[in-house]
Amino acid sequence: MAVDRDDVLIRGATAHMVSGIGARAPLGHSEAASGAPRRRAEAAVYGILFSAFMVVVGQLFILAVGRRTDIALAISEPVAATSFSRPDIVDRNGRLLATDLEAPSIFADPGVVLDRDEVVEKLSTVLPDLNASELLRALSDRSRRFVWVRRGVSPGIAQRVHDLGLPGVSFRYELKRAYPGGKMAGHALGYVDVDNRGVAGIEKYIDDKIGVDPVHSAVLSNRPPVRLSLDIGVQHALEDELDDAMRRYHPEGAAGVVLNIKTGEILASSSLPRVDPTWPAQTLNDKRVDRMMGGTYELGSVFKALTLAMALDEGLAKPDTVLDVTKPLEAGRFTVTDMHPSRRPLTVTEVFTHSSNVGAGMLALQAGPEKFRAFLQKAGLLDPLQTEAGPVASPQVPQRWNRVTTITASFGHGIAVAPLQFAAAAATIFNGGKTVHPTFLRKFDAGTADGKPLISAATSHQMAELMRANVIDKDGTGSKADVPGYRVGGKTGTADIASKGGYTSNAVISSFLGAFPTDDPQYLTFVMLFEPKGIADTKGNRTGGTNAAPVTGELIARVAAQLGVAPQLNVVRQ
Amino acid sequence: MRLLNVAAFFFAVASALLLYALNYDTRRLESELQAKERLADRARSDIAVLKAERGTLARPDRIDDLARRLGLGPPKPEQFAYGREVSELNERRGSADGR
Numbered sequence: 074m075a076v077d078r079d080d081v082l083i084r085g086a087t088a089h090m091v092s093g094i095g096a097r098a099p100l101g102h103s104e105a106a107s108g109a110p111r112r113r114a115e116a117a118v119y120g121i122l123f124s125a126f127m128v129v130v131g132q133l134f135i136l137a138v139g140r141r142t143d144i145a146l147a148i149s150e151p152v153a154a155t156s157f158s159r160p161d162i163v164d165r166n167g168r169l170l171a172t173d174l175e176a177p178s179i180f181a182d183p184g185v186v187l188d189r190d191e192v193v194e195k196l197s198t199v200l201p202d203l204n205a206s207e208l209l210r211a212l213s214d215r216s217r218r219f220v221w222v223r224r225g226v227s228p229g230i231a232q233r234v235h236d237l238g239l240p241g242v243s244f245r246y247e248l249k250r251a252y253p254g255g256k257m258a259g260h261a262l263g264y265v266d267v268d269n270r271g272v273a274g275i276e277k278y279i280d281d282k283i284g285v286d287p288v289h290s291a292v293l294s295n296r297p298p299v300r301l302s303l304d305i306g307v308q309h310a311l312e313d314e315l316d317d318a319m320r321r322y323h324p325e326g327a328a329g330v331v332l333n334i335k336t337g338e339i340l341a342s343s344s345l346p347r348v349d350p351t352w353p354a355q356t357l358n359d360k361r362v363d364r365m366m367g368g369t370y371e372l373g374s375v376f377k378a379l380t381l382a383m384a385l386d387e388g389l390a391k392p393d394t395v396l397d398v399t400k401p402l403e404a405g406r407f408t409v410t411d412m413h414p415s416r417r418p419l420t421v422t423e424v425f426t427h428s429s430n431v432g433a434g435m436l437a438l439q440a441g442p443e444k445f446r447a448f449l450q451k452a453g454l455l456d457p458l459q460t461e462a463g464p465v466a467s468p469q470v471p472q473r474w475n476r477v478t479t480i481t482a483s484f485g486h487g488i489a490v491a492p493l494q495f496a497a498a499a500a501t502i503f504n505g506g507k508t509v510h511p512t513f514l515r516k517f518d519a520g521t522a523d524g525k526p527l528i529s530a531a532t533s534h535q536m537a538e539l540m541r542a543n544v545i546d547k548d549g550t551g552s553k554a555d556v557p558g559y560r561v562g563g564k565t566g567t568a569d570i571a572s573k574g575g576y577t578s579n580a581v582i583s584s585f586l587g588a589f590p591t592d593d594p595q596y597l598t599f600v601m602l603f604e605p606k607g608i609a610d611t612k613g614n615r616t617g618g619t620n621a622a623p624v625t626g627e628l629i630a631r632v633a634a635q636l637g638v639a640p641q642l643n644v645v646r647q
Numbered sequence: 648m649r650l651l652n653v654a655a656f657f658f659a660v661a662s663a664l665l666l667y668a669l670n671y672d673t674r675r676l677e678s679e680l681q682a683k684e685r686l687a688d689r690a691r692s693d694i695a696v697l698k699a700e701r702g703t704l705a706r707p708d709r710i711d712d713l714a715r716r717l718g719l720g721p722p723k724p725e726q727f728a729y730g731r732e733v734s735e736l737n738e739r740r741g742s743a744d745g746r
Contacts, residue, residue: 313708
């Protein structure tokens with residue numbers, strides 16, 4: 074445009090020289106007349122160019138500042154399957170329980186595969202459990218460009234497949250969940266699916282409440298680790314002692330929990346046989362169910378701790394109140410008797426230490442069905458319970474509370490609850506009477522402020538003394554749980570197992586509810602053995618006092634120091 | 648005007664050269680960045696593997712077994728002592744040594 078304008082100006086000048094002064098005015102007038110629209114046109118063109126330039130500048134600015142990384146991903150990964158990166162799981166002291174690792178996955182491109190039969194045949198030599206017919210069918214579909222062969226294989230397997238040199242078979246790295254502790258705390262941790270998505274346990278809780286990040290390749294999570302309340306030292310001790318109990322008493326299964334009474338933190342929870350989180354199919358086996366949370370059981374005499382707490386708190390009896398337990402208690406078509414009937418009346422303390430069914434039934438009847446039911450409701454035993462590791466099996470409670478159900482529930486029959494739910498209710502008894510909600514997450518604001526009062530602090534103290542008496546009294550059923558110095562208290566339980574039309578005569582669930590140190594209870598243990606066998610050491614007995622109690626004693630001797638409970642040395646050195 | 652045209656021409660050529668240089672510089676930096684990111688990813692992956700290995704090596708059941716072979720075990724209550732008892736013991740030892 075500038076050249077044209079100059080050309081016009083030069084030609085104008087030439088005309089001016091030729092025509093002389095007289096011709097000057099008309100020519101100048103003509104230039105002035107035609108110059109204005111031209112300048113407007115030029116201005117418009119410059120304006121358009123400037124606007125276009127500003128659009129380019131703006132776009133560059135947006136690209137520079139916005140950093141739209143998804144554009145690059147969309148171009149480079151057109152067929153990528155999405156998986157999820159997950160935060161690590163660590164125990165209360167930061168020790169690793171679960172993490173993501175890169176693992177090669179094998180895929181095939183049917184459009185590039187030359188000989189489908191050869192590919193399937195050769196892959197089967199390295200992956201013997203490969204579903205050959207399904208892979209052959211998938212490879213036959215030439216419209217597909219992506220078929221998974223096997224996800225999350227070991228580097229060794231990947232190398233062997235690579236060495237086969239099959240065209241159209243390639244690898245991509247994906248995230249795979251690894252559990253360095255193996256089967257440790259397998260039930261609580263849960264497991265993930267092939268896309269690294271949480272399916273059960275804490276892993277599912279992470280998906281639902283904490284969050285995982287969808288990724289197109291093996292990108293590790295930047296999220297902070299999820300810190301659990303579990304202590305793997307205590308967890309190992311619990312699992313080791315339960316293993317030992319399995320060898321000694323040959324039960325069908327065993328379970329146990331260690332709970333911080335003040336905070337509700339679960340320091341260890343185990344159910345044997347264990348499950349390996351890397352083999353989720355194991356959880357489908359009924360025998361490997363999480364007995365702590367996944368099943369409900371009639372727990373037997375350990376329930377008397379709740380019955381007596383209610384009776385003492387309601388002022389229905391005092392520890393030295395005498396009850397006539399010499400006669401059986403009639404309950405409908407049943408007759409309630411004691412395992413070791415006493416020939417004399419017993420005090421309330423003795424009802425506890427002798428584990429008298431008749432005495433517990435009498436105390437519950439004094440309260441009445443409504444009050445007893447309301448107490449159990451307030452203790453959280455009649456409503457469903459939810460933890461971070463999943464829902465706890467719903468309690469099975471009597472539909473109608475009458476005289477019979479009140480008597481049977483007083484000593485832990487006719488009502489079935491998950492052991493963890495019972496442990497939480499029992500912890501309430503020793504937590505100054507304030508309710509305890511069990512949690513698998515580390516609590517940094519330790520305290521009992523959020524608990525609702527169930528019983529008074531004085532009753533809570535009385536119950537701790539009763540528990541201690543049951544361990545140190547010569548007639549107490551829990552003497553084998555004592556550990557010098559650690560002031561262990563406890564209650565035994567031996568429950569008949571319900572079957573069709575009644576109870577089995579030759580199988581029991583034996584258990585021991587422990588608390589220590591009883592002068593100010595900090596920790597609660599609950600150990601259960603399912604269908605233990607009588608052995609020579611127990612003189613053929615299968616009661617909680619002969620098997621679950623010594624297991625608890627061994628457990629507390631191992632973990633008390635780890636948990637920071639100092640032994641009372643004057644007791645040890647006497 | 649001619650001067651303006653010439654200046655604009657040289658400006659355009661200079662801009663083109665600058666853009667050309669910037670373009671290659673950007674590509675080089677991008678390549679360097681990708682290499683560094685790959686390195687960081689590799690390092691992150693290595694750290695994850697090492698963490699998992701350390702977790703496996705520090706398994707309590709493994710440590711428990713090793714410790715028991717060395718004659719170690721959970722502390723027994725009688726192995727505990729109050730701080731003042733330790734002080735008294737040290738004092739008695741000191742006086743026995745003539746210190």
